[in-house]
Amino acid sequence: GMDDLLVKPFKKAQISQTLRRWIGNLEMPAGPQRAVSSAARSGVTPPDSAAPDNSPIDRSVVNDFLDSKGEAGIVLMRRLLSRFIETAPASVVALREKNQAQQPEDLWRLAHSFRSSAAALGARHVSHRLAGIEKCAREHGLENLQPMLALLETDLAATLENFQSLIGEFDVRAR
Secondary structure: OOOOOOOOOOOHHHHHHHHHHHHOOOOOOOOOOOOOOHHHHHOOOOOOOOOOOOOOEOHHHHHHHHHHHOHHHHHHHHHHHHHHHHHHHHHHHHHHHHHHOOOHHHHHHHHHHHHHHHHHOOEHHHHHHHHHHHHHHHHHOOOOHHHHHHHHHHHHHHHHHHHHHHHHHHHHHHO
């Protein structure tokens, strides 16, 4: 059995959070000299990370990316989000086509690739749904995938809407 999982790509903070959930808090308390993030030093303010747990986007992924890239991160993240918005619907169509054509191996490979892209941008619900689709196709074939694909479409719609809002935040900040 398995009690928990982390979907690639994951961050040290996610590993720490998962371990704390199962074995408790092992971190040392922060000292008086708290590190200042490179984003704060560069004047880049990441989007608010206080999104509710049910948000389709894990804003900490976006914030970590912006923190690591500084000012150029906003431009790059905007491009990545725009590209995902353009290509993700076609990936769902391709998954449905693989399902209808009875191609389980092609389907799970596509789900795996799509899942990685979604996770890299913090699309947590889409990534989680794709992990389930991939696992189901690998282990059980194509039976019962239709409802999972329908839920993926719902999750993707919410994620794309949130990504559009995030791009809007970047645009407002750039003005």
